[in-house]
Amino acid sequence: AQKVTQAQTEISVVEKEDVTLDCVYETRDTTYYLFWYKQPPSGELVFLIRRNSFDEQNEISGRYSWNFQKSTSSFNFTITASQVVDSAVYFCALLTNAGKSTFGDGTTLTVKP
Amino acid sequence: DARVTQTPRHKVTEMGQEVTMRCQPILGHNTVFWYRQTMMQGLELLAYFRNRAPLDDSGMPKDRFSAEMPDATLATLKIQPSEPRDSAVYFCASGSGQGESYGYTFGSGTRLTVV
Numbered sequence: 001a002q003k004v005t006q007a008q009t010e011i012s013v014v015e016k017e018d019v020t021l022d023c024v025y026e027t028r029d030t031t032y033y034l035f036w037y038k039q040p041p042s043g044e045l046v047f048l049i050r051r052n053s054f055d056e057q058n059e060i061s062g063r064y065s066w067n068f069q070k071s072t073s074s075f076n077f078t079i080t081a082s083q084v085v086d087s088a089v090y091f092c093a094l095l096t097n098a099g100k101s102t103f104g105d106g107t108t109l110t111v112k113p
Numbered sequence: 114d115a116r117v118t119q120t121p122r123h124k125v126t127e128m129g130q131e132v133t134m135r136c137q138p139i140l141g142h143n144t145v146f147w148y149r150q151t152m153m154q155g156l157e158l159l160a161y162f163r164n165r166a167p168l169d170d171s172g173m174p175k176d177r178f179s180a181e182m183p184d185a186t187l188a189t190l191k192i193q194p195s196e197p198r199d200s201a202v203y204f205c206a207s208g209s210g211q212g213e214s215y216g217y218t219f220g221s222g223t224r225l226t227v228v
Contacts, residue, residue, distance in 0.1 A: 037156075045148075045204055047217035091156060099169025101158035 006104035021077045023092030031097035034075045040088040115139045119220035131193040138207030151201040
């Protein structure tokens, strides 16, 4: 069975705090892609990152960083020095090479001023 | 900025009617995705295309849904006949490149209400 678990339903932080959003996945496929998307209150969807299963290199993009660990089937997302504009629902997703896609239920992040 | 254009933005239709949603991917993008978002089911991938060929549409109810790319500038998602449970926001996204050279852009979505 294929599954993506975002255990944190809601997170609330104060501006400038660091915050980590957890994502744990399950799949029997050996080739797959992991994604993070952002959905701000306006409702649009924003692609943040794609990582393939053979590349465990962590990635940093500005205040965003991602930690991919195959050993624990996790693909966690950290926002450093959070800002109010980071308030959104964040989705983690898995797409296998066979085309099967699964999304997590999302984590609602609220950053308070 | 290049953008993915979805039409219509909103659609209200009666049960049993045919609904066609359109997506204009970014010029040069070779991958197109259709997603559906509902409160109950969350986000689901319905179909995706690479170089206009359908790679997977296993997430789509085949009896009433169909997705096509008649040409590189247009992707369509059709529901016939529509049902109230199809009410959702439908997003299209297009992407380019392979390997490390990639990026995906979403359209603004079509909010469909079937009454």
